[in-house]
Amino acid sequence: xxxxxxxxxxxxxxxxxxxxxxxxxxxxxxxxxxxxxxxxxxxxxxxxxxxxxxxxxxxxxxxxxxxxxxxxxxxxxxxxxxxxxxxxxxxxxxxxxxxxxxxxxxxxxxxxxxxxxxxxxxxxxxxxxxxxxxxxxxxxxxxxxxxxxxxxxxxxxxxxxxxxxxxxxxxxxxxxxxxxxxxxxxxxxxxxxxxxxxxxxxxxxxxxxxxxxxxxxxxxxxxxxxxxxxxxxxxxxxxxxxxxxxxxxxxxxxxxxxxxxxxxxxxxxxxxxxxxxxxxxxxxxxxxxxxxxxxxxxxxxxxxxxxxxxxxxxxxxxxxxxxxxxxxxxxxxxxxxxxxxxxxxx
Ligand code: ADP
Numbered sequence: 364x365x366x367x368x369x370x371x372x373x374x375x376x377x378x379x380x381x382x383x384x385x386x387x388x389x390x391x392x393x394x395x396x397x398x399x400x401x402x403x404x405x406x407x408x409x410x411x412x413x414x415x416x417x418x419x420x421x422x423x424x425x426x427x428x429x430x431x432x433x434x435x436x437x438x439x440x441x442x443x444x445x446x447x448x449x450x451x452x453x454x455x456x457x458x459x460x461x462x463x464x465x466x467x468x469x470x471x472x473x474x475x476x477x478x479x480x481x482x483x484x485x486x487x488x489x490x491x492x493x494x495x496x497x498x499x500x501x502x503x504x505x506x507x508x509x510x511x512x513x514x515x516x517x518x519x520x521x522x523x524x525x526x527x528x529x530x531x532x533x534x535x536x537x538x539x540x541x542x543x544x545x546x547x548x549x550x551x552x553x554x555x556x557x558x559x560x561x562x563x564x565x566x567x568x569x570x571x572x573x574x575x576x577x578x579x580x581x582x583x584x585x586x587x588x589x590x591x592x593x594x595x596x597x598x599x600x601x602x603x604x605x606x607x608x609x610x611x612x613x614x615x616x617x618x619x620x621x622x623x624x625x626x627x628x629x630x631x632x633x634x635x636x637x638x639x640x641x642x643x644x645x646x647x648x649x650x651x652x653x654x655x656x657x658x659x660x661x662x663x664x665x666x667x668x669x670x671x672x673x674x675x676x677x678x679x680x681x682x683x684x685x686x687x688x689x690x691x692x693x694x695x696x697x698x699x700x701x702x703x704x705x706x707x708x709x
Contacts, residue, residue, distance in 0.1 A: 401436045413699060447592030595625045600632045
């Protein structure tokens with residue numbers, strides 16, 4: 364006869380590869396049932412986008428087969444409960460993680476990365492919001508195929524986000540005509556951004572991705588001071604000019620009074636991939652890695668320069684929807700890094 368204690372003893376030998384603690388002590392084993400010759404349980408991960416999902420499942424199977432029974436019927440369900448960041452989120456308590464995507468320089472693919480990240484996290488099963496705060500060039504409505512869309516309004520005058528590709532979207536682009544943005548003064552921008560963050564009916568979200576404007580100006584100060592950011596993701600391309608601007612963005616979130624945890628860097632347009640699998644680096648290499656080292660951070664992903672990324676952005680159907688491996692790996696790496704940040708902060 365198999366009993367629960369035996370199963371738990373076996374699973375307490377399985378380590379979460381990121382946290383280096385066992386699944387039982389981490390309280391990740393749920394709904395364990397054991398009957399004559401059946402064992403069934405769920406493994407509750409800290410994000411549905413966990414890149415170690417298959418590896419953890421296999422390790423559980425092996426532990427049971429070796430230490431409990433090699434013939435029992437075994438059903439393992441992989442579920443997830445996204446961890447909260449431990450920031451005081453004030454009015455945005457119902458949002459577990461708020462990730463600000465910044466770049467320093469414009470045109471490096473910040474909005475492309477933010478969009479694919481949001482859609483990719485939703486594809487993995489997370490509840491996701493995407494807030495386009497890029498006052499100087501709100502491109503998310505276009506990239507999500509929402510040029511004609513407008514948020515709805517609720518009874519209590521809150522904005523109801525538009526839903527597309529599984530993501531709740533609101534954009535400064537829905538609030539103004541393209542030629543208006545340039546003449547907005549600082550306080551107007553500030554109040555519009557706060558309105559977008561606080562007066563949108565986001566509902567319960569695992570992740571809210573905010574696409575910041577390029578640069579390191581007043582708007583960033585507003586974003587960092589008014590909105591309870593859990594973490595910052597820096598996007599750069601390999602060129603020295605982009606790296607120099609990304610350095611300014613990193614330095615900004617290191618400044619006293621403004622400090623925000625930096626999750627890491629994404630190096631976009633990092634390389635060209637030939638059909639034979641060979642990579643070339645038309646814009647140089649090593650800059651992002653050097654920058655990560657300087658700031659004691661990490662390069663989370665390198666995304667190739669790929670014409671399908673451009674065309675899918677133009678068509679309003681982000682490249683991750685057509686199965687880009689590099690983008691999918693990026694989504695999982697970002698989710699994993701956020702989970703680790705949250706678990707370590709506890
Ligand atoms: P930013 O938000 O930094 O200004 P965008 O995301 O708007 O930059 O990207 C600028 C342009 O580059 C867009 O046309 C976009 O489709 C394209 N682009 C972004 N990343 C890639 C990539 N990895 N490969 C090819 N084109 C890309």
